[in-house]
Amino acid sequence: MDYEIVIGLEIHTELKTHSKIFCGCSTKFGSEQNTNVCPVCLGLPGVLPVINEKVVEFAVRVGLALNCEILPFSKFDRKNYYYPDLPKNFQTSQYDLPIAVNGHLDIEVNGEKKRIGITRVHMEEDAGKLVHSGATITSSDSALVDYNRTGVPLLEIVSEPDMSSAEEARAYLEKVKAILEYLDVSDCKMEEGSLRCDANISLRPRGTTTLGTKAEMKNLNSFRSVQRGIEYEAMRQEEVLEEGGRVVQETRTWDEAKGISLSMRSKEQANDYRYLPEPDLVPIIVDPATVEEIRLNLPELPDARKQRLMDGYGLSEYDAAVITTSKAMADYFDQSVGCNADAKTVANWLMGEVSKHLNNEGISILECPVAPKQLADLIALIEKGTISNKIAKAVFEDMWTSRKDAEVIVKEKGLVQISDSSEVIGIVDAVIAANPQSVADFNAGKDKAIGFLVGQIMKQTKGRANPDMVNSLLRERLQG
């Protein structure tokens, strides 16, 4: 039986507001436990919530960026369940009238474009953090609760079950992350929990339309986990079906270390959330004029920026897409080009040497020790002919560790390219004289033999000779 995978993603993102959604406590990450709390976010008897206007503004921004309809009347509801990270034992969220609905987002995988539907975007509050003494929560005798995170504003973005592969899911997640970064509403750090992803996965016979029973996957803590987790789950479900069994609707947790998913079996007792309209908060009515104002003030989004790079600088779609995957990378690009460096060259360096170094050290472009202007200056030296491309790579290595400017390094190490033929002609003649076999090969028609001779000359000049000049000098001498 040929099955197709049906995937829907639920993404939660923590908004980078100064204060929490319902109280004035700071949202700062990494503070000492229970130091960013107050009676309201602790859920003490008698307290009441008051909505942070920035959360609503950010929610509308995200809704618009995801091509959603902003509902003119939206309200909060209580989702009731018991868990120690939830002080009130209910979460204030949005149930039937979320702030934004019916959007979409376009992704591209292996050259193919696809539109993924977005069911809804809604606002809610985050829960606290549980710390446990044992290896896992369930193997510990007790648990410790830190409420710093309760009340941090979250947006939940729910997709339609429109993705059909782990790659598509990953591409969707990357696109949403990029949009959130471009909108400047979230730090989007999966490792800090400011971006989280749950996946709903089911299988159905290829070509049919009825959805199969889905399993919900949690604990997908990185892009890699999302992809691996989905691939594993699809395989697991296929095995179950092939053996004649039925997929159980359940919640499963992903174990990245073991590369398997495990059933959180007790969550099967369907949690009856008993939603009721939040009586302590009044409805949000966003008037069309405000929505328009927010729409007009939306920052440039990834697709638009990609197009601008293609139209303005002639970058290929592929290159433009890679550069604009992250706002930080796109900003770096803009700044570097703004220092009069050639756009295509900057792009190549970013996708090449810069990315290589960033990946080796596991850091982001924001932590790149070479500043955009420094890169531009390096490129300028290549264009002026002061150094060759090959030398430039070595200079770049040096810039990375020493943080010095290219010009300083070139001067210190005496790497200025030799472009004056009179300086080199002696070496050219010497190399010709020392390598009669290669000369003979070249004269016999093996054009490639010149490469060896060029190599020898470059070695003797410690790579400083201008390779094009060397090439033409050699040909002159050999044919002359």
Add this chain to the structure above:
Amino acid sequence: MKITCEDVANVALLSRLEFSESELETFTGQLDAILEYADVLNKLNVDSVEPTAHVLPLKNVMRADEAKPSLPRELALVNAPEQEDGYFKVPKIMEG
């Protein structure tokens, strides 16, 4: 009977309450009587009536995004039944 002992047992679980057999029976009887009385609501036709969740016509009550001082940790923990290292301490959590 509008409500059975089993219904009440389920509701008790959702409410994180536990009862003895006899308590369960007593509560079931009382809740049943109340629900019977509440049945009068079914006599009304409310098909085209909007539910009222808020009596006031208030909307868009919001505050500026400004961080304010939080509680000093000792005060946050002052009523904690059990604490450790600045955390609230609770018994083990079985999954789900």
Add this chain to the structure above:
Amino acid sequence: MELFKYTAHQLHEKLVSKEVSAVELTKSVLARVDAVEKDVQSYITQTRESALKQAEAVDAKIGQGQTISTLAGIPGALKDNMCTQGTKTTCASKILANFVPPYNATVVEKLMAEDTVVIGKANMDEFAMGGSTENSGFFPSRNPWDLATVPGGSSGGSAAAVAAGEAIWALGSDTGGSIRQPAAYCGLVGMKPTYGRVSRYGLVAYASSLDQIGPITRDVTDCAHVLNVICGHDAKDSTSINTGVPDYTKSLVNDIKGLKIGLPREYFASGMDPEVERAINKAIEQLVSLGAEYKEISMPHTEYALSAYYMIAPAEASSNLARYDGVSFGQRVEGTDIVDMYKKTRSAFLGAEVKRRIMLGTYALSAGYHDAYYVKALQVRTLVKKDFDKAFHDVDVIITPTAPTTAFKLGEKTNDPLAMYLQDVCTIPVNLAGVPAVSIPCGFAGGMPIGLQIIAKPLGEETLIRTAYTFEQNNDYHKGFAPLLEVK
């Protein structure tokens, strides 16, 4: 006359004229508490030391020639569901027996700013659920008019304290009648303002869309003074009304000529004690003789209001009370795991009525019943509210009895929760609609006070005060004292 028999506005004159000091007044009230508290049991916690300090501060101000507000130095009681920083706030529940809030309710801040003196936290039905204060997790309070009867509920302790002279004024809270009914049973003035008129920040929630804080006082003048202090917008309460507060004492006018009174026939249906009915009718006749006109009106959805309330309030309560779980505050029973702890803690420390309402509410919200019960109740609420809207097109105030009977005996209704609920039939519709209402004494039946309820449209407190004041000034009920006060 003993100091504790005077009203707040009378005592204010004595303080200003230096006839009496605030400390003397507080000591007089404290002595009174010592004398009768064992019989009345109004207080869960007494804050004697801080009360005396507050009084000393007022005397210092008077000594320096500063002007003081009407409630400055006047000892009062706060229902124990209003958070007081540094002082135990229990809601008369064992689960909060040791809970000390690290913050003040907004009304408490406002009272402190007026230099009032707080004698203590008054007893109540646990988490405000009840109509007799017999559901207190600690002990019942007694009615100073007859110690074998209930003072009403859930603000029974507040009413008993004022009626017994253990406080000059008190704050209660009203979700289905919990200020008005105890005021009626204890011969006092009790007002539930318009929903949203008084901040709920710091009021431990029972049913959020129905709860309101309000005054319980000896007369209408004191009620107006207390309202002046506690009403007003609060940025911490998203459901608080954002319009200015008038000076309610300007409505203390003895004139109701041309006032249109509506008498809803559904409130005068069977079930009322004949003596109560007689007193109410007599009161209406008097109002007419004073210049008011009356008109019989119909509020056809009245009979459904009780059922709707007993779906909505428990539903909200089941959610509001979920936080009492032993995790971060309150009492705890240790368990083998967290769920076990939740169950043991809540079962051990929550009372039977509270459990009943939590389960009723959970049931009404649960999958499968949600639309049939909860949503339906919200729709009925709309109809009840429309009845009031329609009525106020034709009349200025609506008059009804506050309760169908006078105070019943302790223990009389504790075995029949439904019978207890039926006591609220006159007061509940007011909460569903969010309109203001006041109960004032209008007679006696078998020596026990009867309450007259006056209802006005939203933000109609001024009309309520004028109507109540006029009735009061043309009678002597506010001058009488409970027999307990006569006992030396």
